[in-house]
Amino acid sequence: xINIFLLLRVIMEVTYKAPKLIAPEEEDFITTMPDDVVTNIxxxxxxxxxxxxxxxxxxxxxxxxxxxxxxxxxxFFHYLSYKAGDTNNYGCxxxxxxxxxxGAITRFVLRRKLDDENVSHWILFxxxxxxxxxxxxxxxxxxxxxxxxxxxxxxxxxxxLYNCCLSPPPTFLGFPNLLSLQLFRENSELGEFIIRCPxxxxxxxxxxxxVGKVKLDEIAQLKxxxxxxxxxxHLNTTMTVSSYNIFELLDSxxxxxxxxxxxxxxxxxxGGAKKRFxxxxxxxxxxxxxxxxxxxxxxxxxxxxxxxxxxxxxTLEILAIQQEADPIPIPEVEYNITGxxxxxxxxxxxxxxxxxxxxxxxxxxxxxxxxxxxxRYSLAPGEQLMFxxxxxxxxxxxx
Amino acid sequence: MSEPxxxxxxxxxxxxxxxTADGSIQQVEQEVAIFCPFICHEIHAGMGSSKTYxxxxxxxxxxxxxxxxxxxxxxxxxxxxxxxxxxSFDEKFIRMDTNRLxxxxxxxxxxxxxxxxxxxxxxxxxxxxxxxxxxxxxxxHIPDDLTEEEKLEPLKNITDDxxxxxxxxxxxxxxxxxxxxxxxxxIEVETEHVDxxxxxxxxxxxxxxxxDSKEVKTAKNKKKNRRRKNQQKNVxxxxxxxxxxxxxxxxxxxxxxxxxxSRDDRVKGGHCLPNISELLKLQDSEDDRFALDDDFDDCDIxxxxxxxxKEQIDREVEDFARRLNSDWxxxxxxxxxxxxxRRPSLYSINGNGxxxxxxxxxxxxxxxx
Numbered sequence: 001x002i003n004i005f006l007l008l009r010v011i012m013e014v015t016y017k018a019p020k021l022i023a024p025e026e027e028d029f030i031t032t033m034p035d036d037v038v039t040n041i042x043x044x045x046x047x048x049x050x051x052x053x054x055x056x057x058x059x060x061x062x063x064x065x066x067x068x069x070x071x072x073x074x075x076f077f078h079y080l081s082y083k084a085g086d087t088n089n090y091g092c093x094x095x096x097x098x099x100x101x102x103g104a105i106t107r108f109v110l111r112r113k114l115d116d117e118n119v120s121h122w123i124l125f126x127x128x129x130x131x132x133x134x135x136x137x138x139x140x141x142x143x144x145x146x147x148x149x150x151x152x153x154x155x156x157x158x159x160x161l162y163n164c165c166l167s168p169p170p171t172f173l174g175f176p177n178l179l180s181l182q183l184f185r186e187n188s189e190l191g192e193f194i195i196r197c198p199x200x201x202x203x204x205x206x207x208x209x210x211v212g213k214v215k216l217d218e219i220a221q222l223k224x225x226x227x228x229x230x231x232x233x234h235l236n237t238t239m240t241v242s243s244y245n246i247f248e249l250l251d252s253x254x255x256x257x258x259x260x261x262x263x264x265x266x267x268x269x270x271g272g273a274k275k276r277f278x279x280x281x282x283x284x285x286x287x288x289x290x291x292x293x294x295x296x297x298x299x300x301x302x303x304x305x306x307x308x309x310x311x312x313x314x315t316l317e318i319l320a321i322q323q324e325a326d327p328i329p330i331p332e333v334e335y336n337i338t339g340x341x342x343x344x345x346x347x348x349x350x351x352x353x354x355x356x357x358x359x360x361x362x363x364x365x366x367x368x369x370x371x372x373x374x375x376r377y378s379l380a381p382g383e384q385l386m387f388x389x390x391x392x393x394x395x396x397x398x399x
Numbered sequence: 400m401s402e403p404x405x406x407x408x409x410x411x412x413x414x415x416x417x418x419t420a421d422g423s424i425q426q427v428e429q430e431v432a433i434f435c436p437f438i439c440h441e442i443h444a445g446m447g448s449s450k451t452y453x454x455x456x457x458x459x460x461x462x463x464x465x466x467x468x469x470x471x472x473x474x475x476x477x478x479x480x481x482x483x484x485x486x487s488f489d490e491k492f493i494r495m496d497t498n499r500l501x502x503x504x505x506x507x508x509x510x511x512x513x514x515x516x517x518x519x520x521x522x523x524x525x526x527x528x529x530x531x532x533x534x535x536x537x538x539x540h541i542p543d544d545l546t547e548e549e550k551l552e553p554l555k556n557i558t559d560d561x562x563x564x565x566x567x568x569x570x571x572x573x574x575x576x577x578x579x580x581x582x583x584x585x586i587e588v589e590t591e592h593v594d595x596x597x598x599x600x601x602x603x604x605x606x607x608x609x610x611d612s613k614e615v616k617t618a619k620n621k622k623k624n625r626r627r628k629n630q631q632k633n634v635x636x637x638x639x640x641x642x643x644x645x646x647x648x649x650x651x652x653x654x655x656x657x658x659x660x661s662r663d664d665r666v667k668g669g670h671c672l673p674n675i676s677e678l679l680k681l682q683d684s685e686d687d688r689f690a691l692d693d694d695f696d697d698c699d700i701x702x703x704x705x706x707x708x709k710e711q712i713d714r715e716v717e718d719f720a721r722r723l724n725s726d727w728x729x730x731x732x733x734x735x736x737x738x739x740x741r742r743p744s745l746y747s748i749n750g751n752g753x754x755x756x757x758x759x760x761x762x763x764x765x766x767x768x
Binding site for chain 2: 026027028029030031033034036037040041042044045046049052053055056057058060061
């Protein structure tokens with residue numbers, strides 16, 4: 001029996017023809033990879049390279065049709081200008097490209113001012129393709145008015161809208177899945193829009209001349225917020241802002257980890273000084289105070305309080321401005337240990353208040369690894385020298 | 400790598416049994432294996448705890464790939480490593496032959512090990528980015544099996560512009576030529592109708608001047624000119640037909656009878672052929688009409704007409720004249736009946752011609768009314 005089997009096996013091996021005539025090292029593996037893996041790879045390529053794979057081989061002709069991430073950024077337009085020349089054609093080229101796409105499109109980035117008509121049509125197209133991440137950015141003068149269809153894409157998770165006009169229709173109920181929103185130069189009822197996106201984790205409002213207005217308590221409703229960046233100019237001016245308001249806001253955002261606050265030359269009012277400040281904000285890890293005038297007493301004490309009440313703060317950045325000339329009494333502050341690891345103070349003048357702050361930071365930050373102090377550009381060398389000397393004399397808690 | 404302190408706990412580690420598609424079985428520490436989601440699921444499903452029930456891997460995972468994946472898991476599952484360490488490990492890890500990298504990507508994908516899929520996909524993307532197609536084909540051993548035309552689909556404007564533009568132009572030229580050929584074919588079909596008209600003109604000359612050959616010639620020339628001018632107009636044949644019918648009416652004595660007959664016919668049976676010209680057209684079709692057409696086509700531009708053809712036409716003209724002058728009423732009846740019978744056959748012979756003839760008829764009707 002065994003002999004027969006062996007014989008059969010020998011016969012089979014002799015007659016069996018190996019299908020591959022090429023050595024295994026020379027085989028084409030990439031073409032046989034599963035579609036979603038290939039799509040994953042093509043998504044990481046610049047668009048022109050991804051489309052270019054269609055002329056590699058017969059099997060590759062339509063692999064790019066499953067692209068799910070489209071990024072039309074400066075590199076792409078630079079490439080187009082080199083190849084296609086006529087800038088009026090760009091919309092046409094992109095439209096034609098979109099026409100070929102078969103699968104879902106989850107990410108779309110457009111960083112160029114193109115014909116509004118075209119962009120509206122593309123948004124309509126994308127709304128049917130499950131778009132989740134949209135970036136529309138251009139530096140044109142007139143803002144782009146988002147079509148109504150935009151507000152019915154309920155799958156949005158990430159939105160970056162620069163220079164767009166956000167005016168939702170009355171039926172708009174919000175983007176239930178929106179996780180991150182970055183707006184620049186929008187002019188609309190921002191507050192109403194925000195409160196309808198309850199899952200929002202990242203809210204960044206870039207400072208600009210024409211901004212929408214939002215109330216602090218509207219922001220306070222976003223309980224999931226992790227990263228918040230806004231300017232005091234975004235707030236309704238009917239309400240003056242005091243330190244207490246800021247602390248109130250922080251208190252209502254339990255998950256906030258990063259706060260960028262642009263004072264924009266504002267002075268905090270004295271209101272609420274008698275009320276007890278909320279205790280601590282353990283979740284805040286990074287704090288950036290932009291354009292804060294440390295010569296102003298309120299501002300300075302606010303900065304101190306913030307640093308004090310965030311025990312887990314790791315990074316601190318302050319960009320200071322100097323408006324007030326008259327000296328103010330230096331507030332009394334208790335010395336608490338901070339967890340700061342990196343501090344950056346830019347545009348300092350070397351005034352008493354600023355030195356006081358630095359002194360505090362030095363004294364209370366045993367974990368401090370890096371501190372960058374950049375003095376004001378216009379500071380005279382003599383003054384700079386004085387500043388430096390003062391700093392060197394301060395006691396340091398860190399190694 | 401293992402320190403002496405760790406030996407004892409290592410002895411206590413549990414092992415998972417894994418089996419690849421080719422049947423080979425191996426053991427792996429559990430903590431390493433559960434870094435991989437696929438294995439994790441299988442463990443929860445109860446597999447892998449003993450040699451008899453190993454976790455079997457999908458076909459894409461061969462032993463070499465599996466060992467690579469396990470190396471990756473082994474390194475990354477240790478929590479204490481810094482980001483820098485992990486990055487440098489990753490960079491060294493992906494330094495391998497492209498084919499192996501592809502296999503690894505597919506295997507990692509089937510095991511749902513997303514970090515490894517991202518790492519390997521990024522590496523493969525770096526290999527593709529910025530390269531020309533030839534370079535990519537060489538790197539991945541992709542055969543070059545596209546025809547030139549397939550490479551030239553219009554959308555490729557995005558990739559290799561100048562060459563493709565040129566080739567697109569050539570392709571477009573070819574398409575144009577094809578279209579022109581088709582047009583010529585259509586023209587040939589059209590000329591049959593034109594020839595109908597020419598015969599009508601002949602008839603007019605029959606009645607006018609006894610079918611002088613010269614007239615025939617001029618008629619033919621006229622026809623040719625008309626063919627060149629009015630290739631697609633159906634209106635002009637209508638006009639000529641009406642002219643011929645009117646001339647017929649003016650000419651022969653019996654024509655009045657004919658026209659009256661035709662009108663009566665029209666009144667009686669809507670779809671009967673009311674007109675002499677129509678009848679004669681039918682007659683034409685019986686004769687060597689199509690041969691005549693072809694001949695006309697062949698000698699299209701020349702000034703003179705082939706003498707043979709001329710003779711043929713002369714004969715036909717005489718024939719018509721004889722028929723016209725013979726017993727009219729009976730003849731008409733005969734022709735009518737013949738016409739009705741032959742109509743279906745006419746349709747079968749030349750669909751296009753039929754439709755135009757019909758339109759001629761309807762056009763004539765309109766005109767007459």
